[in-house]
Amino acid sequence: MAPPSLTKNSAEVMGVADGKIPFPSTVTLEAGNFLANGHLILTDVPKNIMATPSLLISAGKAKTTVGCFVGFNAAEPMSRHVVPIGRLRNLRFMSIFRFKVWWTTHLVGRNGRDVEHETQMMILDKNDTGRPYVLLLPLLEGQFRASLQPGENDNLDICVESGSTRVLGSSFRSCLYMQAGDDPFGLVREAMKEVRVHLGSFKLLEEKTPPGIVDKFGWCTWDAFYLKVDPRGVWEGVKGLVEGGCPPGMVLIDDGWQSICHDDDPISDQEG
Incomplete structure (x- = not known):
């Protein structure tokens, strides 16, 4: 460039x-x-x-x-x-x-x-x-x-x-x-x-065409589970949203953006 x-x-x-x-x-x-x-x-x-x-x-x-x-x-x-x-x-x-x-x-x-x-x-x-x-x-x-x-x-x-x-x-x-x-x-x-x-x-922003996905209601698992995401929790979360009348159009499984710890360091909820 x-x-x-x-x-x-x-x-x-x-x-x-x-x-x-x-x-x-x-x-x-x-x-x-x-x-x-x-x-x-x-x-x-x-x-x-x-x-x-x-x-x-x-x-x-x-x-x-x-x-x-x-x-x-x-x-x-x-x-x-x-x-x-x-x-x-x-x-x-x-x-x-x-x-x-x-x-x-x-x-x-x-x-x-x-x-x-x-x-x-x-x-x-x-x-x-x-x-x-x-x-x-x-x-x-x-x-x-x-x-x-x-x-x-x-x-x-x-x-x-x-x-x-x-x-x-x-x-x-x-x-x-x-x-x-x-x-x-x-x-x-x-x-x-x-x-x-x-x-x-x-x-x-006004020069860009946003993707269609931005119009969908989505759910991110981070605030519910932080680093401790598990399949049962995700299933129950989606089920609760559907039953509440707000079915998500997408689900983002988020267990932290990245880790700056060493491999042997204990996992902490403060990461992510």
């Missing part, structure tokens, strides 16, 4: 002619601070952090919510970089972070020290004086993945890693996407349109 492009076009999204942006980015990096519509969001941004305005606007209608891609330069190539992108202080946020290999959950806080490791998405709250909601979305860049995490002195750090000591990098241009808006739901939708065009590796 070709590397992502900061100026890629699509049928629904067009690039800005002559490299000129008719509307300024709502998130800007000025004098060592990140601003959203002129309101301070991150302070003391290190000099190696750079912001590139998104050169994409919707075809057929003007948009004032142009985002920016954030990157950095490191002193030497490494497989893992942890870099501060600015201090986050006394600004409410909501985030989603990965707390297991296969599970994520939400977290709220106000400062950089409140952020969890492996944060996959963050939305900064708006206020009554004009500061909008701000979405921070870590991205894939080449063979590297990114996530947010707490840093020292309320810094918000970005962790960029390849997972292999043989895959090294020192210069990144789009490991984080930032965009601002007054409606958090619309903000996420519009940001995903920009990221879709930038990465070129996925489709939006």
Whole structure:
């Protein structure tokens, strides 16, 4: 797959002619601070952090919510970089972070020290004086993945890693996407349109045709049995649903997604 492009076009999204942006980015990096519509969001941004305005606007209608891609330069190539992108202080946020290999959950806080490791998405709250909601979305860049995490002195750090000591990098241009808006739901939708065009590796939900199975009522055995699934229990579960007037169109037998234990370790209901 070709590397992502900061100026890629699509049928629904067009690039800005002559490299000129008719509307300024709502998130800007000025004098060592990140601003959203002129309101301070991150302070003391290190000099190696750079912001590139998104050169994409919707075809057929003007948009004032142009985002920016954030990157950095490191002193030497490494497989893992942890870099501060600015201090986050006394600004409410909501985030989603990965707390297991296969599970994520939400977290709220106000400062950089409140952020969890492996944060996959963050939305900064708006206020009554004009500061909008701000979405921070870590991205894939080449063979590297990114996530947010707490840093020292309320810094918000970005962790960029390849997972292999043989895959090294020192210069990144789009490991984080930032965009601002007054409606958090619309903000996420519009940001995903920009990221879709930038990465070129996925489709939006409205562009997909869901399989017919999504219209069926299904039953998953996990909450009933966890790791201790047995044929009799599955049969009785299905029988109870049928007798109750809710026959399942499909049954998912789930005894855990995967195990991270050694073969000789005792089985625990906490797995899965």
